[in-house]
Amino acid sequence: LSEQFKPEASPDELAERMxxxxxxxxxxxxxxIASDAIRTxxxxxxxxxxxxxxxPENLQPLGSFKIRAGASVLATLDPGITKVxxxxxxxxAQGLARAAQRRGLQLTVHAPDSAARTKLEAVRKLGAEVVxxxxxxxxRILSTRQTGADDGTFVHPVAEVGVMLGNGTIGLELAEDxxxxxxxxxxxxxxxxxxxxxxALLALGQKVRVxxxxxxxxxxxxxxxxxGEPVRIERQPSFVDGIGSSFVLPEMWxxxxxxxxxxxxxxxxxxxxxxxxxxxEHHLVAEGAGAVAYAAAHSDRCGGRHVxxxxxxxxxxxxxxxxxxxxH
Amino acid sequence: LSEQFKPEASPDELAERMxxxxxxxxxxxxxxIASDAIRTxxxxxxxxxxxxxxxPENLQPLGSFKIRAGASVLATLDPGITKVxxxxxxxxAQGLARAAQRRGLQLTVHAPDSAARTKLEAVRKLGAEVVxxxxxxxxRILSTRQTGADDGTFVHPVAEVGVMLGNGTIGLELAEDxxxxxxxxxxxxxxxxxxxxxxALLALGQKVRVxxxxxxxxxxxxxxxxxGEPVRIERQPSFVDGIGSSFVLPEMWxxxxxxxxxxxxxxxxxxxxxxxxxxxEHHLVAEGAGAVAYAAAHSDRCGGRHVxxxxxxxxxxxxxxxxxxxxH
Numbered sequence: 222l223s224e225q226f227k228p229e230a231s232p233d234e235l236a237e238r239m240x241x242x243x244x245x246x247x248x249x250x251x252x253x254i255a256s257d258a259i260r261t262x263x264x265x266x267x268x269x270x271x272x273x274x275x276x277p278e279n280l281q282p283l284g285s286f287k288i289r290a291g292a293s294v295l296a297t298l299d300p301g302i303t304k305v306x307x308x309x310x311x312x313x314a315q316g317l318a319r320a321a322q323r324r325g326l327q328l329t330v331h332a333p334d335s336a337a338r339t340k341l342e343a344v345r346k347l348g349a350e351v352v353x354x355x356x357x358x359x360x361r362i363l364s365t366r367q368t369g370a371d372d373g374t375f376v377h378p379v380a381e382v383g384v385m386l387g388n389g390t391i392g393l394e395l396a397e398d399x400x401x402x403x404x405x406x407x408x409x410x411x412x413x414x415x416x417x418x419x420x421a422l423l424a425l426g427q428k429v430r431v432x433x434x435x436x437x438x439x440x441x442x443x444x445x446x447x448x449g450e451p452v453r454i455e456r457q458p459s460f461v462d463g464i465g466s467s468f469v470l471p472e473m474w475x476x477x478x479x480x481x482x483x484x485x486x487x488x489x490x491x492x493x494x495x496x497x498x499x500x501x502e503h504h505l506v507a508e509g510a511g512a513v514a515y516a517a518a519h520s521d522r523c524g525g526r527h528v529x530x531x532x533x534x535x536x537x538x539x540x541x542x543x544x545x546x547x548x549h
Numbered sequence: 550l551s552e553q554f555k556p557e558a559s560p561d562e563l564a565e566r567m568x569x570x571x572x573x574x575x576x577x578x579x580x581x582i583a584s585d586a587i588r589t590x591x592x593x594x595x596x597x598x599x600x601x602x603x604x605p606e607n608l609q610p611l612g613s614f615k616i617r618a619g620a621s622v623l624a625t626l627d628p629g630i631t632k633v634x635x636x637x638x639x640x641x642a643q644g645l646a647r648a649a650q651r652r653g654l655q656l657t658v659h660a661p662d663s664a665a666r667t668k669l670e671a672v673r674k675l676g677a678e679v680v681x682x683x684x685x686x687x688x689r690i691l692s693t694r695q696t697g698a699d700d701g702t703f704v705h706p707v708a709e710v711g712v713m714l715g716n717g718t719i720g721l722e723l724a725e726d727x728x729x730x731x732x733x734x735x736x737x738x739x740x741x742x743x744x745x746x747x748x749a750l751l752a753l754g755q756k757v758r759v760x761x762x763x764x765x766x767x768x769x770x771x772x773x774x775x776x777g778e779p780v781r782i783e784r785q786p787s788f789v790d791g792i793g794s795s796f797v798l799p800e801m802w803x804x805x806x807x808x809x810x811x812x813x814x815x816x817x818x819x820x821x822x823x824x825x826x827x828x829x830e831h832h833l834v835a836e837g838a839g840a841v842a843y844a845a846a847h848s849d850r851c852g853g854r855h856v857x858x859x860x861x862x863x864x865x866x867x868x869x870x871x872x873x874x875x876x877h
Contacts, residue, residue, distance in 0.1 A: 259590045264608060279832040280592060280605070497867070504607040504863030506832040535832030539825070539874045546871045 235380055236475035239416065242386065244424040247393055250293045250386035257292035257320055258282065258390075263398045263529070264503055266515070272527045273518050274399060275499075276391060279507050279535030283315045285463075286388065286414060286533050291316030293387025294376050295324055303327060304373025308363040310336035312463065312534060313378035318347035329372040333359040379411030380472045388417025389424075395529050396427050404525025406485070406518045408510045408533045409433040409442045410464040412473035418531070419480035430525060432483045434517035436492060436509065439465025443484045445474065460541050461492055461509030463534055483524075485517040492516055496542065497549040499532065508537040563708055564803035567744065570714065572752040575721055578621045578714035585620035585648055586610070586718075591726045591857070592831055594843070600855045601846050602727060603827075604719060607835050607863025611643045611671075613791075614719065614742060614861050619644030621715025622704050623652055631655060632701025636691040638664040640791065640862060641706035646675035657700040661687040707739030708800045716745025717752075723857050724755050732853025734813070734846045736838045736861045737761040737770045738792040740801035746859070747808035758853060761809045762845035764820060764837065767793025771812045773802065788869050789820055789837030791862055811852075813845040820844055824870065825877040827860065836865040 258281055266273040278286035290313065295305065306329040307317055314330045321328040328349040332341055333356045341351050352370075354362065362368050366375045378384065395402055395418070405422070407415040419431045433442055438457035445451045451469035469477070487495075495512035498519075499505045507515070511532035517523050518530035586609055594601040606614035618641065623633065634657040635645055642658045649656040656677040660669055661684045669679050680698075682690065690696050694703045706712065723730055723746070733750070735743040747759045761770055766785035773779045779797035797805070815823075823840035826847075827833045835843070839860035845851050846858035 259592065262587045262590055262608065264587065265610060277608070277832075280590065282593060284830075284832055500834050500870070501867055504605075504612055504834040506828050506834060539829055539877075542828070543871045543874045546867045549867075 232471045233475050235472045238382055239385060239420060239476055242382070242420060242424065246386055247389045247421045247424055250296070251390040251393055253296035254289055254292040254387055254390060257323065258289045260394055263395070266503065266519070266530070268519060271525060272401070274529050275503060275515065275532050276395060276529055277505055277532045278391070279505060279511055279532050283312070283319060284535045285312040285316070286391065286531070287312040287316030288319060289387040289390055290384040290413065291387070292320040293390070294381055294383030295320045295326060297383035297386065298374060302374050304329070305376055306331065306368050306372040306374070307376045307378060308359060308368070309378045311340055312536065314344045314349070315340070315347060317376065318344050318349040322348045327373065329368070329370070331359060331362050331368055379413035380470055381413070384413050385417035385420065388414045389421030391531065392418040392421030393425070396422060396425050399527065399529065401527040402427070402429055402529055404430045404432060404523070404528040406432045406434055406514045406523060406528060406530045408464045408514050408531065409435050409484070410510065411466070411470055412477045414531065414533065416473065416476045416480055430482045431480055432485055432517065432523060433477070433481045434485045434487055434513050436461040436465050436513055437486050437488050439467070440486045441466055441469050442477065442481070443486050445469045446484055450474070459489055459509070460537070461489070461513060463508050463510030463536070464513065485520060485522045487513045487516045487520070491520065493545050494549065495519070496537070496545050500546060505532060506535045506537065506542060507532050508534045510534060560799045561803050563800045566710055567713060567748060567804055570710070570748060570752065574714055575717045575749045575752055578624070579718040579721055581624035582617055582620040582715055582718060585651065586617045588722055591723070594831065594847070594858070596847060599853060600729070602857050603831060603843065603860050604723060604857055605833055605860045606719070607833060607839055607860050611640070611647060612863045613640040613644065614716065614859070615640040615644030616647060617715040617718055618706075618712040618741065619715070620648040621718070622709055622711030623648045623654060625711035625714065626702060630702050632657075633704055634659065634696050634700040634702070635704045635706060636687060636696070637706045639668055640864065642672045642677070643668070643675060645704065646672050646677040650676045655701065657696070657698070659687060659690050659696055707741035708798055709741070712741050713745035713748065716742045717749030719859065720746040720749030721753070724750060724753050727855065727857065729855040730755070730757055730857055732758045732760060732851065732856040734760045734762055734842045734851060734856060734858045736792045736842050736859065737763050737812070738838065739794070739798055740805045742859065742861065744801065744804045744808055758810045759808055760811045760813055760845065760851060761805070762813045762815055762841050764789040764793050764841055765814050765816050767795070768814045769794055769797050770805065770809070771814050773797040774812055778802070787817055787837070788865070789817070789841060791836050791838030791864070792841065813848060813850045815841045815844045815848070819848065821873050822877065823847070824865070824873050828874060833860060834863045834865060834870060835860050836862045838862060
């Protein structure tokens with residue numbers, strides 16, 4: 222399992238490898254990341270006709286679940302490896318940088334030159350080297366896993382066994398804390414979070430319906446399910462910037478098409494109302510992506526009797542948050 | 550221990566009874582409240598020269614640690630009791646109401662007629678009866694524990710064995726999660742939170758320095774330590790409304806004078822900056838009282854190497870929160 226996924230592999234190879242992952246692999250990941258990530262609590266959210274609980278991953282170090290992925294993937298590498306590279310513009314680069322720093326590994330982060338300065342600065346502060354590229358070049362690095370430099374083992378932010386094992390530890394905690402759980406609602410970004418959680422629950426033998434949620438302005442997964450394959454969609458930028466791409470990653474599609482039972486698309490208005498409810502009722506600052514799961518779990522389109530919503534992160538600009546709170 | 554503290558008792562009697570409380574009593578309280586309250590996680594807060602962790606009690610049901618107190622005190626009552634009364638204007642009434650509702654107990658809440666309508670409405674929604682009084686009459690009820698009505702066993706929101714046992718469960722969790730803990734910073738309201746935590750740590754035999762924190766506009770404990778006894782101070786209202794009275798409760802003074810090692814007084818400016826930092830860095834919505842502990846733990850006046858700050862609650866008006874975030 223420590224072997225890296227190779228760019229020359231077929232799109233189905235990652236899926237085939239993930240199907241062979243067992244409960245022991247997820248449990249080992251949980252042990253490996255225990256000093257990097259916290260065990261987030263389960264918070265009860267009041268709903269008139271179903272039990273809804275929240276898993277507040279925004280409380281993790283650096284404010285998102287990505288620390289689980291970053292720590293897990295580094296812990297599954299060959300111990301002889303000292304240099305690691307990734308292509309990321311956001312939370313994953315930070316999670317990986319922090320995990321690399323704690324393990325004394327040298328990290329190079331390849332980022333699009335359009336990435337937010339504050340995010341790149343945060344990555345540098347965590348000791349990583351940042352190399353910026355025009356967007357097309359950056360996308361090529363992400364797709365081919367070739368950085369063109371001698372900067373070590375490439376780690377993909379999503380389509381990576383170690384990443385999904387780390388994300389799956391959320392599933393283990395959910396099942397342990399809430400045996401009655403029948404539905405889990407997960408924001409859909411690259412597909413690594415929903416796949417990791419779904420596979421961990423499968424490995425436990427727990428029958429849980431998996432609902433992926435998207436924002437109306439960038440619902441690529443919904444479009445892929447309608448078309449029967451990944452299709453390019455037009456993506457509108459919004460305050461929900463942690464999820465929503467214009468295309469489902471081809472190497473993730475064979476996994477998510479089997480693991481995801483339903484997709485719930487959330488409107489911007491619902492997402493804003495969810496940000497407000499999370500602050501008012503749960504005292505949580507959530508970013509748009511995390512709020513989308515709350516909105517989906519509380520909507521009529523979700524279903525389920527015992528529903529857990531993954532509040533994936535809290536990295537929202539305080540000005541944006543203030544403006545949303547002022548409107549509601 | 551299930552016996553109620555009597556109004557006719559001397560101010561020292563509660564302290565004497567609390568000194569006799571043992572580790573088994575705190576552990577029993579933890580078991581009794583396990584289905585009412587969550588086990589809050591310990592969150593790491595970055596500080597240049599000491600380890601600071603946060604205990605986010607704002608994530609509890611109803612948004613404050615008071616659910617621990619309310620559930621604990623009801624669970625220590627004689628099983629034959631079906632009617633309970635209290636005098637409270639705020640979070641404790643809500644915590645007690647929720648715990649009473651879950652246990653099928655009838656609760657009467659005596660409140661000052663100056664109490665916030667939203668808080669009284671929340672208590673009514675939880676099934677309790679609310680009786681309003683002019684402030685002086687309400688204060689007399691709180692002081693004498695006589696409601697003048699046949700409304701059952703009176704439960705004091707602070708000076709009550711069961712209340713402090715419930716609050717002490719925070720101390721048990723801290724010690725278990727962080728054996729290196731050497732300093733705990735606790736907002737000082739009525740004294741029940743700091744006393745419960747300090748006594749639980751003592752019962753565990755863990756040598757931890759106890760720092761009570763206050764807001765500059767209502768620093769009654771600081772004044773009491775200076776004077777050597779409770780003295781009346783002038784209290785300025787501020788957004789920090791969950792702590793700070795004009796007088797240290799006489800029945801709590803014999804406890805807190807021995808249990809509290811230091812008092813740190815926080816400025817309004819520091820409290821506002823703490824509300825902002827909690828939102829930005831920890832993705833937590835904290836009320837002023839909770840933010841005061843964060844400010845104290847991060848200040849030069851605190852000391853300690855391994856410092857835990859109790860974020861006691863999150864019930865802040867969203868307009869107030871928005872205004873604070875906009876200023877920083």
